[in-house]
Amino acid sequence: xxxxxxxxxxxxxxxxxxxxxxxxxxxxxxxxxxxxxxxxxxxxxxxxxxxxxxxxxxxxxxxxxxxxxxxxxxxxxxxxxxxxxxxxxxxxxxxxxxxxxxxxxxxxxxxxxxxxxxxxxxxxxxxxxxxxxxxxxxxxxxxxxxxxxxxxxxxxxxxxxxxxxxxxxxxxxxxxxxxxxxxxxxxxxxxxxxxxxxxxxxxxxxxxxxxxxxxxxxxxxxxxxxxxxxxxxxxxxxxxxxxxxxxxxxxxxxxxxxxxxxxxxxxxxxxxxxxxxxxxxxxxxxxxxxxxxxxxxxxxxxxxxxxxxxxxxxxxxxxxxxxxxxxxxxxxxxxxxxxxxxxxxxxxxxxxxxxxxxxxxxxxxxxxxxxxxxxxxxxxxxxxxxxxxxxxxxxxxxxxxxxxxxxxxxxxxxxxxxxxxxxxxxxxxxxxxxxxxxxxxxxxxxxxxxxxxxxxxxxxxxxxxxxxxxxxxxxxxxxxxxxxxxxxxxxxxxxxxxxxxxx
Amino acid sequence: xxxxxxxxxxxxxxxxxxxxxxxxxxxxxxxxxxxxxxxxxxxxxxxxxxxxxxxxxxxxxxxxxxxxxxxxxxxxxxxxxxxxxxxxxxxxxxxxxxxxxxxxxxxxxxxxxxxxxxxxxxxxxxxxxxxxxxxxxxxxxxxxxxxxxxxxxxxxxxxxxxxxxxxxxxxxxxxxxxxxxxxxxxxxxxxxxxxxxxxxxxxxxxxxxxxxxxxxxxxxxxxxxxxxxxxxxxxxxxxxxxxxxxxxxxxxxxxxxxxxxxxxxxxxxxxxxxxxxxxxxxxxxx
Numbered sequence: 001x002x003x004x005x006x007x008x009x010x011x012x013x014x015x016x017x018x019x020x021x022x023x024x025x026x027x028x029x030x031x032x033x034x035x036x037x038x039x040x041x042x043x044x045x046x047x048x049x050x051x052x053x054x055x056x057x058x059x060x061x062x063x064x065x066x067x068x069x070x071x072x073x074x075x076x077x078x079x080x081x082x083x084x085x086x087x088x089x090x091x092x093x094x095x096x097x098x099x100x101x102x103x104x105x106x107x108x109x110x111x112x113x114x115x116x117x118x119x120x121x122x123x124x125x126x127x128x129x130x131x132x133x134x135x136x137x138x139x140x141x142x143x144x145x146x147x148x149x150x151x152x153x154x155x156x157x158x159x160x161x162x163x164x165x166x167x168x169x170x171x172x173x174x175x176x177x178x179x180x181x182x183x184x185x186x187x188x189x190x191x192x193x194x195x196x197x198x199x200x201x202x203x204x205x206x207x208x209x210x211x212x213x214x215x216x217x218x219x220x221x222x223x224x225x226x227x228x229x230x231x232x233x234x235x236x237x238x239x240x241x242x243x244x245x246x247x248x249x250x251x252x253x254x255x256x257x258x259x260x261x262x263x264x265x266x267x268x269x270x271x272x273x274x275x276x277x278x279x280x281x282x283x284x285x286x287x288x289x290x291x292x293x294x295x296x297x298x299x300x301x302x303x304x305x306x307x308x309x310x311x312x313x314x315x316x317x318x319x320x321x322x323x324x325x326x327x328x329x330x331x332x333x334x335x336x337x338x339x340x341x342x343x344x345x346x347x348x349x350x351x352x353x354x355x356x357x358x359x360x361x362x363x364x365x366x367x368x369x370x371x372x373x374x375x376x377x378x379x380x381x382x383x384x385x386x387x388x389x390x391x392x393x394x395x396x397x398x399x400x401x402x403x404x405x406x407x408x409x410x411x412x413x414x415x416x417x418x419x420x421x422x423x424x425x426x427x428x429x430x431x432x433x434x435x436x437x438x439x440x441x442x443x444x445x446x447x448x449x450x451x452x453x454x455x456x457x458x459x460x461x462x463x464x465x466x467x468x469x470x471x472x473x474x475x476x477x478x479x480x481x482x483x484x485x486x487x488x489x490x491x492x493x494x495x496x497x498x499x500x501x502x503x
Numbered sequence: 504x505x506x507x508x509x510x511x512x513x514x515x516x517x518x519x520x521x522x523x524x525x526x527x528x529x530x531x532x533x534x535x536x537x538x539x540x541x542x543x544x545x546x547x548x549x550x551x552x553x554x555x556x557x558x559x560x561x562x563x564x565x566x567x568x569x570x571x572x573x574x575x576x577x578x579x580x581x582x583x584x585x586x587x588x589x590x591x592x593x594x595x596x597x598x599x600x601x602x603x604x605x606x607x608x609x610x611x612x613x614x615x616x617x618x619x620x621x622x623x624x625x626x627x628x629x630x631x632x633x634x635x636x637x638x639x640x641x642x643x644x645x646x647x648x649x650x651x652x653x654x655x656x657x658x659x660x661x662x663x664x665x666x667x668x669x670x671x672x673x674x675x676x677x678x679x680x681x682x683x684x685x686x687x688x689x690x691x692x693x694x695x696x697x698x699x700x701x702x703x704x705x706x707x708x709x710x711x712x713x714x715x716x717x718x719x720x721x722x723x724x725x726x727x728x729x730x731x732x733x734x735x736x737x738x739x740x741x742x743x744x745x746x747x748x749x750x751x752x753x754x755x756x757x758x759x760x761x762x763x764x765x766x767x768x769x770x771x772x773x774x775x776x777x778x779x780x781x782x783x784x785x786x787x788x789x
Binding site for chain 2: 248251313391
């Protein structure tokens with residue numbers, strides 16, 4: 001995995017370069033052959049310079065210029081079998097929308113995407129494209145480098161941003177009221193898709209959200225510098241404009257029981273999209289010392305309650321000098337980069353496999369490195385050591401080596417006996433994943449779950465309880481925004497079919 | 504938005520408010536709590552126990568001590584004002600059944616969450632003994648309410664200005680020495696009080712429940728900020744508690760965790776104090 005060559009140019013330089021490249025390409029005035037297309041240089045994502053961005057919370061990746069987008073879209077050879085579509089969890093017509101960008105028809109491009117995806121501005125930013133559509137891309141295969149695949153995600157973001165910034169976002173049409181009510185529990189990506197798709201059929205939809213702001217992980221989890229909150233808010237505003245009702249500060253299982261929604265409150269169907277919100281800990285010595293946080297807590301304080309705004313926020317956030325982040329996923333990168341922005345002097349990522357096995361997006365790993373985050377691979381925490389005040393001061397680590405592949409297909413890390421060593425840290429952020437949230441299960445009789453607490457559903461996303469559907473991380477375990485959306489779409493279809501057949 | 508229906512100052516910095524919350528008032532059970540915040544952006548979320556509820560009126564009663572930024576701001580709100588965000592009821596309800604004799608020990612503000620539990624225990628047919636502890640007479644709350652339901656009420660103050668001059672552990676120990684000894688003790692109050700109540704009852708093998716009030720963000724299991732060590736296992740107060748076996752709780756670890764943000768809070772406090780004195784100055788100059 002190479003991260004070299006990233007952010008060598010300023011956004012202005014990239015835009016100028018693209019203008020020139022495009023002019024020379026079009027000056028030939030003849031149709032582009034696949035060979036010509038493969039010769040177009042992959043377009044680098046303009047970004048805030050590392051030194052500047054570590055002092056602010058604004059978005060790092062700035063988005064393509066029009067010329068860059070056109071050049072990138074012209075790199076697509078429009079191959080017949082379109083393997084990229086197979087790689088997309090929601091089966092977007094990728095060559096179709098890329099071609100529309102190449103033809104400068106942005107409206108057509110966004111319309112094509114929106115046939116399958118409700119949240120392109122979000123997915124264009126946070127999807128792990130390199131293991132989905134772009135992994136399969138023929139251009140990347142021809143150039144023998146998956147990093148040279150067409151940047152489908154950046155193009156998706158480009159047209160989604162064009163739509164939003166030019167006031168082209170439309171409120172989807174809603175069929176006449178059916179008088180039937182549907183409850184959606186949680187307001188993350190899966191839930192938003194269900195709400196939109198079910199509302200479009202004319203059913204009344206109420207979203208119940210436990211926090212005081214809707215958006216789920218897109219609001220409390222993913223930081224502003226990776227996903228600006230105003231983008232999420234606009235998607236939510238669209239739902240409200242469609243007539244979806246959102247009840248915040250409402251915990252199903254506590255404020256109201258799930259079964260009461262159906263038995264007493266007249267909801268004809270319920271969708272459970274409560275996510276994977278129960279942080280995993282390592283169950284090692286010293287884990288409850290002061291200064292040891294779950295990534296969820298650390299990120300929520302910063303993102304949802306804006307603790308990074310130290311002048312205005314009432315919510316405190318730990319003042320750290322040396323931070324260890326345990327884990328190698330996007331949440332680990334988000335935590336590390338948040339700590340950098342909050343003023344930590346040194347931030348270390350500790351991961352027990354190698355960089356190749358890290359589940360984080362390549363771009364996030366690259367950005368973290370550029371921002372000075374120090375990576376320790378093939379190492380893992382063994383115990384946390386504290387002082388007389390019960391505050392963490394050191395982490396004892398072990399070195400690892402890679403053994404045989406495990407059930408996830410990744411090579412299993414094996415500890416090297418006697419390799420213990422100690423590093424000084426005043427803050428530890430545990431970002432090793434989430435288990436499913438237990439609240440609904442605890443408070444709903446007859447809802448079948450796996451031994452890990454994930455709700456069991458059939459191929460229509462229906463649970464063991466009549467009229468109750470589920471999707472997203474509460475079913476999948478911690479996964480991605482796009483997979484959650486795919487599940488939401490399927491659940492909405494099942495709910496709409498169920499209600500269509502009833503008076 | 505939840506409207507404040509009544510407001511009463513119980514002692515120097517203890518306030519009681521009735522707040523509109525129709526669903527919570529009918530769903531809540533003894534032992535549960537709410538989380539509130541005073542604005543959408545920037546405000547912190549704090550857990551507060553529910554002291555009482557009136558489903559007919561659609562209201563809940565909260566009792567709190569104005570000690571931090573949010574509780575101080577809350578104490579300055581008046582009848583007719585609204586609390587921006589209020590969510591609940593959170594946590595697992597107290598397990599209430601007929602145990603026999605139940606001793607309820609409430610220290611300071613802890614008497615507030617104890618009240619519905621004591622009510623429940625009485626209603627279930629238990630012999631109810633209530634111990635109220637406070638630093639001084641002014642700080643004794645809910646005495647009349649507790650007297651109305653308790654078979655026996657013992658009041659202790661640290662300075663002897665009211666009731667017995669003793670810590671709550673003294674009468675608790677005497678009760679444990681009675682024959683028959685209590686079947687259950689419930690202790691709610693400052694962590695240090697709960698810790699010593701648990702160590703008082705331990706030699707007598709009297710099962711002791713404590714209700715923990717830790718730092719919390721969401722209250723639904725998401726943040727893990729509320730985690731405590733109970734019998735060597737990590738538990739989340741919000742989804743596993745808030746009540747735990749007092750004999751198994753690692754109180755020392757819990758108390759240290761409660762102080763996680765003390766330095767930062769001091770910073771906010773100092774800012775506040777400065778602001779208060781600036782306002783005061785501006786007023787006197789008028």
